[in-house]
Amino acid sequence: MDIVIFYGLAAGGILWSYRKDKQKTKQSLKKAWKAFDNILPAFAAILLLIGIIMAMVSPATVTTVLGADTGVVGMIAAAIIGSIALIPGFVIFPLARTVLSMGAGMMQVAVFISTLMMVSVVTAPMEVQLLSRKVMLWRNGLSLIFSFAVAFVLGKVVG
Amino acid sequence: MNRWIRYKWVLLLLLVDAVAYVWDQNLGRNIAIQTSDSFLQMLSFIPPVFIILGLLDTWVPREKVVSHLGPGSGVKGMALAILLGVANAGPLYAAFPVAAVMLKKGTSLFNVILFIGAWATLKIPMFLFETKFLGVPFSTTRWICSLIGIISIAYVTDRMHSEAEKQAIYLKHQQV
Numbered sequence: 001m002d003i004v005i006f007y008g009l010a011a012g013g014i015l016w017s018y019r020k021d022k023q024k025t026k027q028s029l030k031k032a033w034k035a036f037d038n039i040l041p042a043f044a045a046i047l048l049l050i051g052i053i054m055a056m057v058s059p060a061t062v063t064t065v066l067g068a069d070t071g072v073v074g075m076i077a078a079a080i081i082g083s084i085a086l087i088p089g090f091v092i093f094p095l096a097r098t099v100l101s102m103g104a105g106m107m108q109v110a111v112f113i114s115t116l117m118m119v120s121v122v123t124a125p126m127e128v129q130l131l132s133r134k135v136m137l138w139r140n141g142l143s144l145i146f147s148f149a150v151a152f153v154l155g156k157v158v159g
Numbered sequence: 160m161n162r163w164i165r166y167k168w169v170l171l172l173l174l175v176d177a178v179a180y181v182w183d184q185n186l187g188r189n190i191a192i193q194t195s196d197s198f199l200q201m202l203s204f205i206p207p208v209f210i211i212l213g214l215l216d217t218w219v220p221r222e223k224v225v226s227h228l229g230p231g232s233g234v235k236g237m238a239l240a241i242l243l244g245v246a247n248a249g250p251l252y253a254a255f256p257v258a259a260v261m262l263k264k265g266t267s268l269f270n271v272i273l274f275i276g277a278w279a280t281l282k283i284p285m286f287l288f289e290t291k292f293l294g295v296p297f298s299t300t301r302w303i304c305s306l307i308g309i310i311s312i313a314y315v316t317d318r319m320h321s322e323a324e325k326q327a328i329y330l331k332h333q334q335v
Binding site: 031049056090113118157 | 172186194205207250252259268275279291292294311324
Protein backbone atom coordinates (compact mmCIF):
# COMPACT_ATOMS: atom_id res chain seq x y z
CA MET A 1 0.00 0.00 0.00
CA ASP A 2 2.66 2.51 1.01
CA ILE A 3 4.44 1.64 -2.22
CA VAL A 4 1.47 2.86 -4.25
CA ILE A 5 1.54 6.15 -2.32
CA PHE A 6 5.29 6.57 -2.91
CA TYR A 7 4.96 6.00 -6.64
CA GLY A 8 1.90 8.25 -6.74
CA LEU A 9 3.79 11.05 -4.99
CA ALA A 10 6.78 10.70 -7.28
CA ALA A 11 4.66 10.58 -10.44
CA GLY A 12 2.57 13.55 -9.30
CA GLY A 13 5.74 15.47 -8.46
CA ILE A 14 7.31 14.82 -11.85
CA LEU A 15 4.12 15.78 -13.66
CA TRP A 16 3.78 19.02 -11.70
CA SER A 17 7.46 19.82 -12.15
CA TYR A 18 7.40 19.02 -15.87
CA ARG A 19 4.49 21.35 -16.49
CA LYS A 20 6.25 24.17 -14.68
CA ASP A 21 9.78 23.73 -15.97
CA LYS A 22 11.18 20.98 -18.17
CA GLN A 23 14.77 21.91 -17.50
CA LYS A 24 14.34 21.79 -13.75
CA THR A 25 12.64 18.43 -14.01
CA LYS A 26 15.59 17.04 -15.90
CA GLN A 27 17.89 18.51 -13.26
CA SER A 28 15.80 16.89 -10.50
CA LEU A 29 16.05 13.47 -12.07
CA LYS A 30 19.77 13.90 -12.51
CA LYS A 31 20.10 14.79 -8.84
CA ALA A 32 17.97 11.79 -7.91
CA TRP A 33 20.29 9.51 -9.84
CA LYS A 34 23.38 11.12 -8.35
CA ALA A 35 22.07 10.74 -4.81
CA PHE A 36 21.26 7.11 -5.50
CA ASP A 37 24.67 6.48 -7.04
CA ASN A 38 26.28 8.04 -3.98
CA ILE A 39 24.50 5.84 -1.50
CA LEU A 40 24.58 2.63 -3.53
CA PRO A 41 27.94 1.23 -2.32
CA ALA A 42 27.00 1.55 1.36
CA PHE A 43 23.52 0.38 0.60
CA ALA A 44 24.46 -2.74 -1.30
CA ALA A 45 26.99 -3.58 1.39
CA ILE A 46 24.41 -3.36 4.16
CA LEU A 47 21.98 -5.57 2.23
CA LEU A 48 24.70 -8.17 1.81
CA LEU A 49 25.54 -7.86 5.50
CA ILE A 50 21.87 -8.31 6.42
CA GLY A 51 21.76 -11.45 4.32
CA ILE A 52 24.72 -12.84 6.23
CA ILE A 53 23.36 -11.81 9.64
CA MET A 54 19.96 -13.34 8.96
CA ALA A 55 21.52 -16.62 7.91
CA MET A 56 24.25 -16.87 10.54
CA VAL A 57 23.23 -15.07 13.73
CA SER A 58 20.58 -16.78 15.76
CA PRO A 59 17.63 -14.74 17.06
CA ALA A 60 18.58 -15.86 20.55
CA THR A 61 21.87 -13.97 20.27
CA VAL A 62 20.14 -10.80 19.14
CA THR A 63 17.68 -11.06 22.00
CA THR A 64 20.49 -11.41 24.52
CA VAL A 65 22.36 -8.36 23.26
CA LEU A 66 19.53 -6.03 22.22
CA GLY A 67 16.35 -7.65 23.53
CA ALA A 68 13.61 -5.89 25.46
CA ASP A 69 14.88 -7.64 28.63
CA THR A 70 18.15 -5.72 28.44
CA GLY A 71 16.14 -2.72 29.65
CA VAL A 72 17.86 0.57 30.37
CA VAL A 73 21.32 -0.99 30.16
CA GLY A 74 20.61 -2.07 26.59
CA MET A 75 19.26 1.38 25.83
CA ILE A 76 22.35 3.09 27.21
CA ALA A 77 24.58 0.81 25.16
CA ALA A 78 22.47 1.56 22.09
CA ALA A 79 22.71 5.30 22.83
CA ILE A 80 26.50 5.20 23.12
CA ILE A 81 26.91 3.38 19.83
CA GLY A 82 24.30 5.60 18.17
CA SER A 83 26.02 8.79 19.33
CA ILE A 84 29.43 7.76 18.06
CA ALA A 85 28.58 5.94 14.85
CA LEU A 86 28.05 7.85 11.62
CA ILE A 87 25.71 5.66 9.57
CA PRO A 88 23.41 7.11 6.91
CA GLY A 89 19.68 6.70 7.56
CA PHE A 90 19.15 4.87 4.29
CA VAL A 91 21.30 2.14 5.71
CA ILE A 92 20.03 2.11 9.25
CA PHE A 93 16.35 1.41 8.70
CA PRO A 94 16.79 -1.90 6.87
CA LEU A 95 19.22 -2.96 9.59
CA ALA A 96 16.82 -1.86 12.32
CA ARG A 97 14.04 -3.94 10.86
CA THR A 98 16.31 -6.95 10.62
CA VAL A 99 17.32 -6.87 14.27
CA LEU A 100 13.73 -6.14 15.33
CA SER A 101 12.50 -9.18 13.43
CA MET A 102 15.19 -11.21 15.16
CA GLY A 103 14.07 -10.25 18.63
CA ALA A 104 15.66 -6.89 19.45
CA GLY A 105 13.62 -4.64 21.75
CA MET A 106 11.65 -1.74 20.30
CA MET A 107 12.98 0.79 22.82
CA GLN A 108 16.61 -0.26 22.35
CA VAL A 109 16.30 0.08 18.60
CA ALA A 110 14.43 3.39 18.90
CA VAL A 111 17.17 4.91 21.09
CA PHE A 112 19.73 3.74 18.60
CA ILE A 113 17.94 5.34 15.65
CA SER A 114 17.30 8.66 17.39
CA THR A 115 20.81 9.10 18.76
CA LEU A 116 22.27 8.09 15.44
CA MET A 117 20.34 10.83 13.70
CA MET A 118 20.52 13.63 16.27
CA VAL A 119 23.59 13.17 18.46
CA SER A 120 26.88 13.35 16.68
CA VAL A 121 30.17 13.10 18.53
CA VAL A 122 32.21 12.82 15.36
CA THR A 123 30.94 16.10 13.91
CA ALA A 124 31.04 17.95 17.27
CA PRO A 125 34.18 19.91 16.27
CA MET A 126 32.36 21.18 13.18
CA GLU A 127 29.49 22.27 15.34
CA VAL A 128 31.81 24.06 17.77
CA GLN A 129 33.44 25.92 14.92
CA LEU A 130 30.11 26.85 13.36
CA LEU A 131 28.28 27.88 16.51
CA SER A 132 30.04 27.49 19.86
CA ARG A 133 31.07 24.85 22.36
CA LYS A 134 28.14 25.77 24.55
CA VAL A 135 25.57 25.40 21.76
CA MET A 136 27.10 22.08 20.73
CA LEU A 137 26.95 20.70 24.28
CA TRP A 138 23.38 21.85 24.85
CA ARG A 139 22.07 20.64 21.51
CA ASN A 140 23.72 17.23 21.71
CA GLY A 141 23.00 16.79 25.41
CA LEU A 142 19.32 17.62 25.05
CA SER A 143 19.11 15.45 21.93
CA LEU A 144 20.53 12.53 23.91
CA ILE A 145 17.95 12.93 26.69
CA PHE A 146 15.26 13.40 24.08
CA SER A 147 16.22 10.14 22.33
CA PHE A 148 15.35 8.23 25.49
CA ALA A 149 12.03 10.07 25.80
CA VAL A 150 11.09 9.18 22.22
CA ALA A 151 12.08 5.58 22.82
CA PHE A 152 9.73 5.33 25.81
CA VAL A 153 6.89 6.84 23.77
CA LEU A 154 7.59 4.45 20.89
CA GLY A 155 7.74 1.55 23.32
CA LYS A 156 4.27 2.49 24.55
CA VAL A 157 2.70 3.29 21.17
CA VAL A 158 4.30 0.72 18.88
CA GLY A 159 6.06 -1.85 21.03
CA MET B 160 39.75 1.55 -10.47
CA ASN B 161 37.84 4.13 -8.49
CA ARG B 162 34.70 2.06 -8.82
CA TRP B 163 36.40 -0.94 -7.23
CA ILE B 164 37.46 1.13 -4.27
CA ARG B 165 33.97 2.54 -3.81
CA TYR B 166 32.56 -0.94 -3.78
CA LYS B 167 35.27 -2.50 -1.62
CA TRP B 168 32.81 -3.49 1.12
CA VAL B 169 30.45 -5.02 -1.39
CA LEU B 170 33.28 -7.06 -2.89
CA LEU B 171 34.51 -8.12 0.54
CA LEU B 172 31.05 -9.24 1.61
CA LEU B 173 30.54 -11.12 -1.66
CA LEU B 174 33.80 -12.88 -0.87
CA VAL B 175 32.45 -13.78 2.58
CA ASP B 176 29.31 -15.12 0.89
CA ALA B 177 31.41 -17.21 -1.47
CA VAL B 178 33.49 -18.61 1.39
CA ALA B 179 30.31 -19.42 3.30
CA TYR B 180 28.97 -21.29 0.28
CA VAL B 181 32.12 -23.34 -0.11
CA TRP B 182 32.18 -24.06 3.62
CA ASP B 183 28.52 -25.04 3.88
CA GLN B 184 26.27 -25.12 0.84
CA ASN B 185 23.09 -24.88 2.87
CA LEU B 186 24.29 -21.78 4.63
CA GLY B 187 25.40 -20.29 1.32
CA ARG B 188 22.03 -20.90 -0.24
CA ASN B 189 20.31 -19.43 2.79
CA ILE B 190 22.38 -16.27 2.52
CA ALA B 191 21.65 -16.00 -1.20
CA ILE B 192 17.90 -16.25 -0.58
CA GLN B 193 17.90 -13.66 2.21
CA THR B 194 20.06 -11.27 0.22
CA SER B 195 18.13 -11.47 -3.04
CA ASP B 196 14.92 -11.01 -1.05
CA SER B 197 16.07 -7.72 0.40
CA PHE B 198 17.48 -6.52 -2.92
CA LEU B 199 14.18 -7.12 -4.69
CA GLN B 200 12.24 -5.33 -1.97
CA MET B 201 14.60 -2.42 -2.14
CA LEU B 202 14.51 -2.06 -5.91
CA SER B 203 10.74 -1.93 -5.83
CA PHE B 204 10.50 1.27 -3.83
CA ILE B 205 13.82 3.07 -4.16
CA PRO B 206 12.98 4.91 -7.43
CA PRO B 207 10.14 7.06 -6.03
CA VAL B 208 12.08 7.94 -2.87
CA PHE B 209 15.03 9.29 -4.79
CA ILE B 210 12.85 11.05 -7.37
CA ILE B 211 11.08 12.90 -4.55
CA LEU B 212 14.47 13.73 -3.09
CA GLY B 213 15.64 15.17 -6.42
CA LEU B 214 12.49 17.25 -6.86
CA LEU B 215 12.74 18.69 -3.34
CA ASP B 216 16.36 19.54 -3.95
CA THR B 217 15.64 21.55 -7.11
CA TRP B 218 12.34 23.16 -6.20
CA VAL B 219 12.77 24.37 -2.62
CA PRO B 220 13.94 27.98 -3.07
CA ARG B 221 16.71 28.05 -0.47
CA GLU B 222 18.16 31.50 -1.18
CA LYS B 223 14.81 33.22 -1.07
CA VAL B 224 13.81 31.57 2.17
CA VAL B 225 16.96 32.25 4.14
CA SER B 226 16.37 36.00 4.27
CA HIS B 227 13.17 35.42 6.26
CA LEU B 228 14.81 33.62 9.15
CA GLY B 229 16.24 36.43 11.24
CA PRO B 230 15.58 37.12 14.92
CA GLY B 231 11.93 37.91 15.47
CA SER B 232 10.80 35.98 12.39
CA GLY B 233 8.34 34.13 14.64
CA VAL B 234 6.26 31.13 13.69
CA LYS B 235 6.76 31.76 9.97
CA GLY B 236 10.52 31.71 10.45
CA MET B 237 10.28 28.48 12.45
CA ALA B 238 8.18 26.80 9.77
CA LEU B 239 10.58 27.89 7.03
CA ALA B 240 13.65 26.74 8.98
CA ILE B 241 12.05 23.33 9.48
CA LEU B 242 11.02 23.20 5.82
CA LEU B 243 14.59 23.91 4.74
CA GLY B 244 15.78 21.10 6.99
CA VAL B 245 13.30 18.43 5.93
CA ALA B 246 13.72 18.92 2.19
CA ASN B 247 17.04 17.13 2.21
CA ALA B 248 18.54 13.69 2.37
CA GLY B 249 22.18 14.36 3.15
CA PRO B 250 24.07 13.35 6.29
CA LEU B 251 24.19 15.71 9.27
CA TYR B 252 27.67 16.99 8.51
CA ALA B 253 26.38 18.33 5.20
CA ALA B 254 23.98 20.55 7.15
CA PHE B 255 26.73 22.58 8.82
CA PRO B 256 28.04 24.36 5.71
CA VAL B 257 24.44 25.30 4.87
CA ALA B 258 23.95 26.55 8.43
CA ALA B 259 27.06 28.70 8.04
CA VAL B 260 25.56 30.38 4.98
CA MET B 261 22.33 30.91 6.90
CA LEU B 262 24.14 32.58 9.79
CA LYS B 263 25.97 34.80 7.36
CA LYS B 264 22.66 35.94 5.93
CA GLY B 265 21.30 36.78 9.37
CA THR B 266 19.39 33.69 10.48
CA SER B 267 18.77 33.63 14.24
CA LEU B 268 20.45 31.09 16.52
CA PHE B 269 17.07 29.57 17.35
CA ASN B 270 16.22 29.01 13.69
CA VAL B 271 19.68 27.59 12.92
CA ILE B 272 19.37 25.01 15.69
CA LEU B 273 15.87 24.23 14.50
CA PHE B 274 17.18 23.77 10.96
CA ILE B 275 19.96 21.43 12.13
CA GLY B 276 17.49 19.41 14.18
CA ALA B 277 15.01 19.11 11.30
CA TRP B 278 17.80 18.09 8.94
CA ALA B 279 19.07 15.53 11.42
CA THR B 280 15.88 13.70 12.11
CA LEU B 281 12.86 14.87 10.10
CA LYS B 282 14.10 14.57 6.50
CA ILE B 283 11.25 13.60 4.16
CA PRO B 284 13.06 11.00 2.02
CA MET B 285 14.28 9.37 5.24
CA PHE B 286 10.74 9.40 6.60
CA LEU B 287 9.51 7.50 3.54
CA PHE B 288 12.27 4.99 4.07
CA GLU B 289 11.50 4.64 7.75
CA THR B 290 7.81 4.11 6.96
CA LYS B 291 8.64 1.37 4.49
CA PHE B 292 10.87 -0.51 6.88
CA LEU B 293 9.46 0.10 10.34
CA GLY B 294 5.82 0.81 9.56
CA VAL B 295 3.53 3.82 9.70
CA PRO B 296 2.94 3.78 13.50
CA PHE B 297 6.68 3.80 14.21
CA SER B 298 7.69 6.44 11.66
CA THR B 299 4.81 8.86 12.27
CA THR B 300 5.09 8.59 16.07
CA ARG B 301 8.81 9.24 15.89
CA TRP B 302 8.35 12.10 13.40
CA ILE B 303 5.76 13.90 15.53
CA CYS B 304 7.74 13.39 18.76
CA SER B 305 10.89 14.59 17.00
CA LEU B 306 9.15 17.71 15.71
CA ILE B 307 8.15 18.63 19.26
CA GLY B 308 11.60 17.57 20.43
CA ILE B 309 13.65 19.73 18.08
CA ILE B 310 11.51 22.79 18.80
CA SER B 311 11.99 22.27 22.55
CA ILE B 312 15.72 21.66 22.12
CA ALA B 313 16.12 24.79 20.01
CA TYR B 314 14.08 26.81 22.51
CA VAL B 315 16.03 25.67 25.58
CA THR B 316 19.41 26.03 23.87
CA ASP B 317 18.46 29.51 22.66
CA ARG B 318 17.26 30.50 26.14
CA MET B 319 20.53 29.29 27.71
CA HIS B 320 22.47 31.85 25.71
CA SER B 321 22.71 35.50 26.60
CA GLU B 322 22.33 38.17 23.93
CA ALA B 323 26.10 38.75 24.08
CA GLU B 324 26.86 35.07 23.50
CA LYS B 325 24.54 35.03 20.51
CA GLN B 326 26.14 38.17 19.10
CA ALA B 327 29.55 36.48 19.40
CA ILE B 328 28.28 33.59 17.27
CA TYR B 329 26.73 35.91 14.66
CA LEU B 330 29.94 37.94 14.55
CA LYS B 331 32.00 34.86 13.65
CA HIS B 332 30.12 34.64 10.39
CA GLN B 333 29.93 38.32 9.57
CA GLN B 334 33.69 38.71 9.46
CA VAL B 335 34.29 36.20 6.71
